[in-house]
Amino acid sequence: MNENAASSLQAAGKIDGPSSSWASEFRATFALAWPLVIAQLAQNALHTTDVILLGWLGSTYLAAGTLATTFLMPFLVGGIGVVGAVAPLVAQARGSRDIKAVRRIVRQGCWAAIALAAALVPIVLQIKPIYQALGQDPAATELADQFIQIAAWSLFPALGIIAFRSLLSAFDATRAILVITVFGVLINALTAYVLIFGHFGFPRLELRGAAIATTLTNVFMLLAMVLYVIRHRRLKRFHVLLRFWKPDWPRFREIFRIGTPIGLTVLAEVGMFTAAALLMGRLGTDEVAAHAIALQCASIAFMVPLGLGIAATVRVGMAYGRGDVEGVRKAGWTSFVMGTAFMTFSCISFLTFGPHIVTVFLDPHVEANANSLTLAASFLVVAGIFQLVDGAQVVAAHSLRGLSDTKVPMLLAIVGYWMVGLPIAYVLGFVANMRGVGIWIGLAAGLAFVAVVLVTRFAMRERLNLLNGMRPA
Incomplete structure (x- = not known):
């Protein structure tokens, strides 16, 4: 790499040399991760805002909105997984001080986002005939279709955001991600409130208003990230939009080679929880x-190891790119220890305060809620143990992504979720008559299997030749 490229990378963010101490790695990981954790929580707030506002319209609109987002979400998270391959690739390029690779990877990440959205939008728009074929309620399907006909187009900016968010994460600009996401939450809440209910002279658009707000918010967040990258003094010298139309087919294929298994892994996990919800539906509304x-409580706690996992991808990827075997070890295990430590805390909280936590969601003074509250408290006991393995598997998976190791982890995850977790959930829930607790034990078992095999794979990374692609230090 030439001297100008090296100086540009140095200006864009401090490049680590040979691996530093454990304390330095801890500080670097924490500084990178905490804005990502809060940003993930804020991202959840986008959906929560829509749920609250649609609930104000009435249960019919809330049900229709839930049907619509349930249909959209697998396509969205699958696409996010694919484009998310930009993060480890950019981190590796940073570690090897290859400025041209950074620009080309981000550019091809944008291409991948556009290609995926163009392929997925026509499928998503077919929600009405698909739901009709599945026997869903016609009135709810009609309302869900109103939402999707607009919200489907949010896939373009939503996937584009991932390409630029990956760049910002790889160069320690996670506070910018946090600020932009928080502003996105505020814009979504205000826009949705105005358009759903027709305030301040705007027409009352109901579900269409929620869809417009979702799409506009994603457009705002994408534009904000693009402007930050092209104007910020540390990042603008990458010229990520330079000759945007110029293809780089090897890197385009590399994004799909690494990203497709990530997308399928996420879909497998989402599918397991969707199937668990359907199994719960056979037991009753309570x-x-x-x-x-219980799932909402677990999801909130999950944002911490998820943020640490994203940081692990970057830190491991940088060490991999610069040929630092010891740096890979410290980056992966530091994130693992931090994630496990937090999930131990959340485990203790669920076990100790579970009966009190669930009352945040349902009024304990309403007699009709008594059974649901009792069941939720019992599920949280299992969810406490669930926390430990869930945190371990997500950090391990992201650490392996930093090594561009995604195909085998995908296969292991599919086996764990669908051949271990769900069968155990069904057997314990229905054959052993443990009902909901049995289903949750099955979920925990599936995650435990995935956690053990992925942590073991990272621990055996040298024996498995996962570091063979590293450049010499």
């Missing part, structure tokens, strides 16, 4: 409500 409460 079980479904209790499951939703």
Whole structure:
């Protein structure tokens, strides 16, 4: 790499040399991760805002909105997984001080986002005939279709955001991600409130208003990230939009080679929880409500190891790119220890305060809620143990992504979720008559299997030749 390229990378963010101490790695990981954790929580708030506002319209609109987002979400998270391959690739390029590679990877990440959205939008727009074929309620399907006909187009900016967010994460600009996401939450809340209910002279658009707000918010967040990258003094010298139309087919294929297994892994996990919800539906409405409460509690806690996992991808990828075997070890295990430590805390909280936590979601003074609250508290006991393995598997998976190791982890995850977790959930829930608790034990078992095999794979990375692609230090 030439001297100008090296100086540009140095200006864009401090490049680590040979691996530093454990304390330095801890500080670097924490500084990178904490804005990502809060940004993930804020991202969840985008959906929560829409749920609250649609609930104000009435249960019919909330049900229709839920049907619509349930249909859209697998396409969105699958696409996010694919474009998310930009993060480890950019981190590796940073580690090897290859400025041209940074620009080309981000550019091809944008191409991948556009290509994926163009392929997925026509499928998403077919929600009405698909739901009709599945026997869904015609009135709810009609309302869900109104939402999707607009919200489907949000896939373009939503996937584009991932390409630029990956760049910002790889160069330690996670506070910018946090600020932009928080502003996105505020813009979404205000726009949705105005357009759903027709305030301040705007027409009352109901579900269409929510869809417009979602799409505009994603457009705002994408434009904000692009402007930050092309104007910020540390990042503008990368010229990520330079000759945007110029293809780089090897890197385009590399994004799909690494990203497709990531997308399928995420879909496998989402699918397991969707199937668990359907199993709960066979038990009764109280079980479904209790499951939703326990899952929401687990999801909130999950944002911390998820943020640490994203940081692990960057830190491991940088060490991999600069040929630092010891740096890979410290980056991966530091994130693992931090994630496990937090999930131990959340485990203790669920086990100790579970009966009190669930009352945040349902009024304990309403007699009709008594059974759901009891069930939710029992699910949280299992969810406490669930926390430990869930945190371990997500950090391990992201650390392996930093090594561009995604195909085998995908296969292991599919086996764990669908051949271990769900069968155990069904057997314990229905054959052993443990009902909802049995289903949650099955979820925990699936995640535990995935956690053990992925942590073991990272620990055996040298024996498995996962570091063979590293450049000499």
